[in-house]
Amino acid sequence: MLELSGVSSRYGVVPMLQDVSMNVMEGEVVSLLGPNGAGKSTMFKVLSGLLPSEGGTVTLAGENVSKLGTEKLSALGIGFVPEGRRLFPSLTVRENLRLGYDAAGCQIPFESRLEEMATLFPRIRERLSQPAGTMSGGEQAMVALARALIGAPKLVIMDEPSLGLSPKLIAEYFQIVKRIREDGTTVLLIEQNAETALSVSDRGYLLVRGRIAAAGTREELLADDTVKHLYL
Ligand SMILES: Nc1ncnc2c1ncn2[C@@H]1O[C@H](COP(=O)(O)OP(=O)(O)OP(=O)(O)O)[C@@H](O)[C@H]1O
Numbered sequence: 527m528l529e530l531s532g533v534s535s536r537y538g539v540v541p542m543l544q545d546v547s548m549n550v551m552e553g554e555v556v557s558l559l560g561p562n563g564a565g566k567s568t569m570f571k572v573l574s575g576l577l578p579s580e581g582g583t584v585t586l587a588g589e590n591v592s593k594l595g596t597e598k599l600s601a602l603g604i605g606f607v608p609e610g611r612r613l614f615p616s617l618t619v620r621e622n623l624r625l626g627y628d629a630a631g632c633q634i635p636f637e638s639r640l641e642e643m644a645t646l647f648p649r650i651r652e653r654l655s656q657p658a659g660t661m662s663g664g665e666q667a668m669v670a671l672a673r674a675l676i677g678a679p680k681l682v683i684m685d686e687p688s689l690g691l692s693p694k695l696i697a698e699y700f701q702i703v704k705r706i707r708e709d710g711t712t713v714l715l716i717e718q719n720a721e722t723a724l725s726v727s728d729r730g731y732l733l734v735r736g737r738i739a740a741a742g743t744r745e746e747l748l749a750d751d752t753v754k755h756l757y758l
């Protein structure tokens with residue numbers, strides 16, 4: 527579904543991502559792991575069309591999307607959950623969700639998708655008229671995920687969604703990731719928290735200083751020396 531081949535990027539003259547190749551197949555949950563500063567959010571920026579990739583290609587369902595911006599990528603069926611949520615704080619929850627829906631160009635009516643999201647996230651239901659900025663951190667995390675899902679994307683890419691959540695909320699969040707996957711949505715989960723991320727993933731990649739340092743199934747990565755050294 528999503529395939530990166532030889533992708534590099536730089537900030538000015540400073541190289542960041544170097545020759546990254548990875549793929550996510552339809553129906554999979556794949557983790558991109560890595561310590562602070564490894565280049566995970568840089569990868570998110572490349573995948574969401576905010577930062578150009580230099581050399582290499584990104585393809586989505588066989589189509590080269592390397593040069594597309596966020597709007598086009600959303601319209602092609604990718605839902606984005608950026609680091610730090612990035613909700614519009616003065617807009618209501620409903621308005622934030624509407625923006626996600628409009629970006630996706632979904633054929634299903636808004637009200638019916640909204641009902642689906644309210645079922646998936648019961649706490650959102652009573653709070654649709656509340657300004658998003660007044661929601662708790664955990665609630666905002668759920669709203670950001672609902673905003674990415676409301677347009678019925680084929681693929682969701684999340685950057686560090688568990689950051690700042692309590693262990694209980696992290697568990698709840700990843701339960702929802704499992705549900706999304708069971709509904710047939712493909713997920714690329716960018717996370718620092720390796721054990722938690724791998725617990726819901728089929729496979730993963732480890733990014734260290736802008737390069738892929740290890741790749742494999744959940745079991746292979748948990749047994750990998752570099753992963754153990756960095757995390758366990
Ligand atoms: N706009 C920028 N200009 C210059 N350097 C940048 C810029 N954005 C990020 N960097 C640098 O690129 C490196 C990778 O940053 P990135 O945000 O991708 O890391 P990360 O893996 O997401 O880390 P974290 O887990 O802390 O979120 C860091 O050294 C960072 O300082």
Ligand SMILES: [Mg+2]
Binds near residue numbers: 566568609685686
């Ligand atoms: Mg980051």
